Amino acid sequence: MVDEEERLLQIANVGRIMKQILPARAKVSKEAKQTMQECATEFISFVTGEASDKCRKENRKTVNGDDICWALGALGFDDYADAIVRYLHKYRELERDKATLNKASCSRTSRDKDEEEEHSSEEKSDHQPHQQTQAPTPSART
Amino acid sequence: MAEDEAVDPILPEFPTARVKKIMKLDKDINKVNSEALLLISCSTNLFLQFLAEKSAEVATANKKKTVKLDHLRTAVKRHRPASDFLLDSLPIPAESTQSAARSVTDRDRSRPVSNKPAPAGTRRIDHFFRKPENEAPIS
Numbered sequence: 001m002v003d004e005e006e007r008l009l010q011i012a013n014v015g016r017i018m019k020q021i022l023p024a025r026a027k028v029s030k031e032a033k034q035t036m037q038e039c040a041t042e043f044i045s046f047v048t049g050e051a052s053d054k055c056r057k058e059n060r061k062t063v064n065g066d067d068i069c070w071a072l073g074a075l076g077f078d079d080y081a082d083a084i085v086r087y088l089h090k091y092r093e094l095e096r097d098k099a100t101l102n103k104a105s106c107s108r109t110s111r112d113k114d115e116e117e118e119h120s121s122e123e124k125s126d127h128q129p130h131q132q133t134q135a136p137t138p139s140a141r142t
Numbered sequence: 143m144a145e146d147e148a149v150d151p152i153l154p155e156f157p158t159a160r161v162k163k164i165m166k167l168d169k170d171i172n173k174v175n176s177e178a179l180l181l182i183s184c185s186t187n188l189f190l191q192f193l194a195e196k197s198a199e200v201a202t203a204n205k206k207k208t209v210k211l212d213h214l215r216t217a218v219k220r221h222r223p224a225s226d227f228l229l230d231s232l233p234i235p236a237e238s239t240q241s242a243a244r245s246v247t248d249r250d251r252s253r254p255v256s257n258k259p260a261p262a263g264t265r266r267i268d269h270f271f272r273k274p275e276n277e278a279p280i281s
Contacts, residue, residue, distance in 0.1 A: 006163055013157055014190065018209075021194040027208040031233075032197065035211055036190060039218075039228055041164050043189050044182055046227045048165045051178070056170075065177030072185055076223030080185045087184045088177060 008037040047071045065091075156183045193217060193224070 014036045018028050051067035065088050073081045161183050165174055174182075194209075196217035201209045215232055218224050 006160070007167055009160055009164070009186075010157055017187065017190045018194040021191050022198050022209065025207065026198060026201070029208055029210045031211045032209050032214050035214055035232060036193060038231060038233075039193060039214075040186050040190055042228055042231050043186055044161060044164045045168060047185065048171060048174070048178075048182060049168055052168070052171045055172075062173040062175050063171065063178045064175045065181050068178045068181040068185070076226075077185065077189075080188050083188060084181050084185055088181060091177065091180055 007041055009040045011037055014040065047075060047077075050075055156187055158183055161186065189224075192221075196221065 011033055014033055015028070018033070018036065022028070047068065048063065048071075051063050051071040054067055054070060055061065055063050069081055069084055069088070072078070072084060158179055162174070162179055165171055165179070165182065193214065197209045197214045200213040200216045201207070204213070206213070211233070215229075218228050218232065
C-alpha cells in the first residue's frame, strides 16, 4: 500500500537539519539519522491527530493553522507555539502582500478602482481583528 | 525581484509534499489547509533541531564524536512531552539486542523450567514433550 519510504521524511532533509545544529566535526550514525526520520513522522502524526480530534469534536472538517497551534500547546510543546504563531503571522502577511501585488500588476488602468478593491480585500483577509491594519481612508474623494 | 523566490521564504527546504503525505496516513484526517501544513512543517523542523541539539549534548557528555541512537534515546527520555509519544517507537538498540540474544542462548538449555528435581510421584512438564522411552504404552 504505502511505500515504507513515503511515510518518512527524506533522510537528506534530516541530515541537513542535524548538520546545521551539530558542531562542524560531529558525525551522526546512520541508525540515529534513520531514527530521526521516524521521530519526525511520529511527531507529525501525533500533533496532526490531536488537532484533527479537536476539529471533529467541533464538527469541522478542515484542520487549520490555529488547530495546530492549539495542539502544540496541548501536547506540551509550548516553546514551539510562540515561534509557530510568529511564522503564521508572517505567512499571512506574505499571502496578503502577494494578493496585493497580483492585483496591482493585473489592472493598472483604473487606480481608484484598485484602491477600493485593496481596501475591501484587506478587510476580508484579516481574520484576527487585533492584527487588522486599517488602510488610510482616502481623504478627498469625488 | 522574482516572485518565485518569495514562494516559500519561511521554510525553503522543507518537503511539504512529503509532510502532507505523512499527515494523510491517518485515515481519520479529512482535510488540512495550507496554514496547517506550513505550521506542521515548521514545528517538525523545530522538533528535529531540538532532538539534534539534545542528542549532541548527550554524545559530548559521553565524550563521543558520533551521535548514536543511544544518545538520541537519552535525549528523548529527558524531555517529557517527547518521551510520552516517542519512547516506545524508538528501535531497540543493537547492543542490547545482542546481549539479549546472549542471555537467551544461555537460558536455552534450561528454559523456563527450573533445574530442581521434580517431587516424587510427579513428572516434569517437559517430560510430556519428550518421546517416552521407558514408559509403558497407553492401552
